[in-house]
Amino acid sequence: MNNLKIIVRSGLISVALFSWGTYTGNLSAGILPAPKPLARLSNAAQECVSAANWIIPGKGATSLPEIVARAAGQSVVLLGETHVNREHHRWQLQMLAALHAVRPDMVIGFEMFPRRVQKVLDQWVAGELSESAFLRAAEWDTVWRTDASLYLSLFHFARMNRIPMQALNIDTRLRKQVSEKGFDSVPENEREGVTRPAPPSPEYLDFLLPIYELHDRKSKMKKRSTRYDPDFLRFVVGQQLWDRAMAQAIHTALTSSTQEKSPLVVGIMGSGHILHGFGVPHQLKDLGVTKITSLLPWDTDRPCRQLAAGYADAVFGVAPYAVEIAPSRQRLGIRYEIALEAGGARVLQVEKGSIAEAANMLENDIITEIAGLSVKEMGDIIAVVKRHAPGTWLPLRVKRGEDELEIVAKFPALME
Numbered sequence: 001m002n003n004l005k006i007i008v009r010s011g012l013i014s015v016a017l018f019s020w021g022t023y024t025g026n027l028s029a030g031i032l033p034a035p036k037p038l039a040r041l042s043n044a045a046q047e048c049v050s051a052a053n054w055i056i057p058g059k060g061a062t063s064l065p066e067i068v069a070r071a072a073g074q075s076v077v078l079l080g081e082t083h084v085n086r087e088h089h090r091w092q093l094q095m096l097a098a099l100h101a102v103r104p105d106m107v108i109g110f111e112m113f114p115r116r117v118q119k120v121l122d123q124w125v126a127g128e129l130s131e132s133a134f135l136r137a138a139e140w141d142t143v144w145r146t147d148a149s150l151y152l153s154l155f156h157f158a159r160m161n162r163i164p165m166q167a168l169n170i171d172t173r174l175r176k177q178v179s180e181k182g183f184d185s186v187p188e189n190e191r192e193g194v195t196r197p198a199p200p201s202p203e204y205l206d207f208l209l210p211i212y213e214l215h216d217r218k219s220k221m222k223k224r225s226t227r228y229d230p231d232f233l234r235f236v237v238g239q240q241l242w243d244r245a246m247a248q249a250i251h252t253a254l255t256s257s258t259q260e261k262s263p264l265v266v267g268i269m270g271s272g273h274i275l276h277g278f279g280v281p282h283q284l285k286d287l288g289v290t291k292i293t294s295l296l297p298w299d300t301d302r303p304c305r306q307l308a309a310g311y312a313d314a315v316f317g318v319a320p321y322a323v324e325i326a327p328s329r330q331r332l333g334i335r336y337e338i339a340l341e342a343g344g345a346r347v348l349q350v351e352k353g354s355i356a357e358a359a360n361m362l363e364n365d366i367i368t369e370i371a372g373l374s375v376k377e378m379g380d381i382i383a384v385v386k387r388h389a390p391g392t393w394l395p396l397r398v399k400r401g402e403d404e405l406e407i408v409a410k411f412p413a414l415m416e
Helices: 064-072 088-100 116-124 131-137 152-160 172-181 202-214 231-255 281-288 380-388
Strands: 052-055 060-062 076-079 106-114 165-169 264-268 293-297 313-316 334-339 346-350 366-370 393-402 403-410
Touching: 052 064, 060 152, 064 088, 064 116, 076 088, 076 131, 076 281, 088 106, 088 313, 106 116, 106 231, 116 131, 116 152, 116 165, 165 231, 172 231, 172 281, 172 334, 172 346, 202 231, 231 264, 231 281, 264 334, 281 293, 334 380, 346 380, 366 380
Parallel strands: 076 264, 076 293, 106 165, 106 264, 293 313
Antiparallel strands: 052 060, 052 313, 334 346, 346 366, 366 393, 393 403
């Protein structure tokens, strides 16, 4: 079989990769007063963070012992990442080990898991599940879908040291419903305990606006959007719902401990939820949690003009990461849920540029059969796609409204 060589450079990954949701309602009346503009580093101080070194944005160099000593006295430490960058996860493992040495009373929260699989995380830490059983029970291939090997060292570190793991995320359906119809459209008993997010600052809106412009929207507007466009505001609060949910899960981990002293909660999540304090830190402060340290990896090939004061409490220089991946299979490129009442799997999202998009699959399609097999469980589609050979065609039977369609997904051959 030929190998497809894919080069992934960390410096090209942006926060626009996050699947951020949307919201309905008039937020303009709830926007916080504008804080002072972010202070940029002077031209004389513009210098890339070199590999293996720590920098406090806007101030200067620091060291790992100083970072750990400061973080050890906090309630929460947030460790950011670009999800597909293996170097970022190696750095996270290093930080977990350093923090655990001084704060063994640690809880590790993960964006990658929805709350409904918390019991699975508990069983994994207790040593009751094999690696494959853990990933299967945690619905990794359908919820997060990123290469599990990127995260396994973190999961094994928690298991080896019997450190509790906390699921920070919420169900995809809840995010989708809020994205389309707004927070108030969801009955309170279906919100997974998530309360109304604290209103965003104008700076956060300005930060999200160009990211929103990059997203495919149901109705593309020719004119540039503003921070007061209703569709943009739906987008903002969908993102805030995600931030709020993770902040509340962290707050729960802090307050539910039976020990005399609250644990140190370390959050593993995408950097876009952390930087500038806009996302999870902002929601934590609204919940009364103020002792927070935000630490981010900094790819040394990034333009240093982005390193503004307040970007994070500290950043660690990481050499640009390039990896050659030789995949033995390809991805259909859909996010879905089982809808037994509809007779199959409902497509929630079709990824741009994917095989599914090329096959003209649409959101809300119901996949009833794949390769002649009935779709009844989450794993049915995954199993077929995993064993499907590159360079061949995959037939699917789909319900679209009142129509039943035959769709053929064409998997291209892998090339050198």
